[in-house]
Amino acid sequence: MNYVDNFAHKNLPSQKYQPDYIYDGENFQFPEDLNCVEKLLDHHIKEGRGDSVAIRTFEKTWTFQDLFEKSNQIAHVLVDDLGLVSGNRVLIRSANNPMFVAIWFAILKAGGIVVATMPLLREKELEVMIESAEISHAFCDYRLEEALVAVKSKFLKQTITFDGTETATSKLEVLMHNKSKDFQNFPSKADAVSLIGFTSGTTGNPKMTAHYHKDILLICEAFPKYALQPKPEDIFTGSPPLGFTFGLGGLVLFPFYYGASTFLIEKPSPELLLEAIDRYKVSILFTAPTAYRILTTKAKDFDISSLRKCVSAGETLPEKVWEDWHEATGLKIIDGIGATEMLHIFISSNEENMKKGATGLPVFGYEAKIIDKKGNELGINEAGRLAVRGITGCKYLNRTEKQKEYVHNGWNLTGDIFKKDEDGYFWFVARGDDMIISSGYNIAAIEVESVLLKHNDIAECAVVGLPDENRGMLVCAYIVLNDKSKACEEYAKSLQNWFKENAAPYKYPREIRFLEQLPKTETGKIQRFKLKRINA
Known part of the structure; x- marks a missing residue:
């Protein structure tokens, strides 16, 4: 591996504990030399689409050219001023805004590894993450710096504030001012770690999941192609934070991979989501079931006729929520299950094959089965553990015992209880720890x-x-x-x-x-x- 700082690669699980990977199909073939930014961002500039809109907010519009130039300037700041060496882990602390996205791309351009976090994390949670991943650099929106400043860590050498509203001047903006708008991307490998995602529990000893540059592009060929069929004229929006892989995929990776745009909202209340859909003609929505309940009651007050795809994940979608939304809007919510360990959604539906109440079928690039506690495959409508394998898989850093729990015989065990019907559809039963055994x-x-x-x-x-x-x-x-x-x-x-x-x-x-x-x-x-x- 050509990273100077090899922390991430040294702590990857050995091959014998990793899942089986399946890359069937030409869409899942990527070159050995690969920096995923080149496909997601730089490609649009080379193809003459720099003037196309990449990111909108209620206040701002950035083209792909704007995003490209700002990312290059921040990459220069990282290398020239902050002493970043390839393989360093770099934390981002921010709400969903254009600067977050520019920094995310800049870290990968410079050869760093992204550790994106959610704004609501507090000092103790941030400290655990910084210590666990030995994070050396951090970018923090100045509105959120109090908790990060309070962190004491021997690893964190540089903390740079920025202004997510772009109305004030913070340290990053000063450092960017005279930097070149061109940058030579670090020559990453397809199987170089690009990001580290923490599973939802970040107290005690959290689990760090690693994903490669090729993983970032692989998921763009899976769920969106299967369920969304994105077009360049699509506008994506949603509520999940970019520090959550569901949000990263739905609001950045998928739109940019297909030349579409994203609409970012820092505090995405149901009213603001509906206002964005109405005013900016958003066509693809990512949010959670709890939000769809509220959106259903308010949708009649807005023009949401531009919406063509609605995606739900992160929490099980109750059938009543699906029915109420469909009755109110005529739209079918696309349910899906994913995992931080797998990077994004691996079982879902599209409008042609949807069966109400079912989570769906394995998406392009994945296969799944239901097994008992001994690993034996179960029959039709028998509830058991969900096992998945495909183009991505669990790679816990420095957690061999947890890796062995998650991966069995080459399959990823998500911790969910499912059953499979006679048509091959998967139905959620419970989280493994949500099954209640009462009086037998x-x-x-x-x-x-x-x-x-x-x-x-x-x-x-x-x-x-x-x-x-x-x-x-x-x-x-x-x-x-x-x-x-x-x-x-x-x-x-x-x-x-x-x-x-x-x-x-x-x-x-x-x-x-x-x-x-x-x-x-x-x-x-x-x-x-x-x-x-x-x-x-």
């Missing part, structure tokens, strides 16, 4: 949630299992009501009785607790582990 019954939390969400008074809910001396576990539902004044013990009993009339009585929630709101991650995932701690 196996009850999937998602099944209980799906029933509860059909009740007109329930805005949101999450179901967990609580320890119980007599039953082993109790089904406990945390519920957010549309009218919160109804919350009382008597009303909880009426909901339980309603449930028993609409679903198998053994699944009914024996505990109902009302909340003002559910705890969620920045990406919209419900934090069930926090619910399990309440009154534990």
Whole structure:
């Protein structure tokens, strides 16, 4: 490997612990010498599309030429002023804005490895990431620098502030001022690490997932080609942070790979998403199921006729949410499951093969099966562990034991419980740790949630299992009501009785607790582990 700093490559799992990779098809063949920026960004300049729009916000428009020149200037700053050597890990702390994207490309142009983070992370979480990945450089939006400045690490040598609003002058803008707008990209290899993504738990000893330059391009030939069929005139938008691989793919990699544009929103409320779709004629939307619930109630107040594709991931899509959105808009939400370990979505649907309620079929480049605890493949409609393999796979850095847990016999085990029907469609049953075993019954939390969400008074809910001396576990539902004044013990009993009339009585929630709101991650995932701690 031609990186000077070989930390990432030294800590990759050995080949015997890595999954099997399958690169069938000419679309998945890339040259050995590869810097993914050249295909995603530089290619548009060489092909004469520099004046095409790359990024819009409510305040700004950047062309591909603008993005190219700013990325080159930042790459010069990294090499000339900040002493970056190839293979150094570089952290980005920012909301979704054009400068984030320019910095992301600049790091790869200069031969660095990107570690993108989410704005809501705090000092302790950032410190764990910096120590784990031995991060030497950081770019931080000046509005978010307080938590990063508080981090004490022997590894972090340079922290450079920038202005994500582009209305003030921070350190990066000063350093960029006289830099050349041309830059010779670092000659990376296809199997050189380009980014490190942290799995959602970043306390204690987090898991770092590594992805190669070719992985970045491989996923662009998979899910988007299968489900979206992107065109240069498409405009993408969404709510997931760029520090989350779902957001990185949906809002940067996929649009740029196909010469389309992206619309970035720093704080993407449902109202702002709808306003962007209405005003700028957005055609492809990426967001979480919880957002689609709210969007459904507000869509009638906006012109969203430009939308042609709607994607949901990050959390299981309840059938009621799909139905309500379809009834309100005529659009079918494309559900999908991905993982940080796999980089992006590997099972999904498109409008031609969609089966309501199913997650879908393996997308281009992947295959999947359902196995038992011994690794044996299960039959039709038997629930078991989801196993996946294909063009990308899990590569934990410096975590051999966790690698061996995730990868078995060449297959990636995602931790999800699925079943496969007679047509080959995969149906989500539960997260491995969300299966509730009560009095000998196996009850999937998602099944209980799906029933509860059909009740007109329930805005949101999450179901967990609580320890119980007599039953082993109790089904406990945390519920957010549309009218919160109804919350009382008597009303909880009426909901339980309603449930028993609409679903198998053994699944009914024996505990109902009302909340003002559910705890969620920045990406919209419900934090069930926090619910399990309440009154534990």
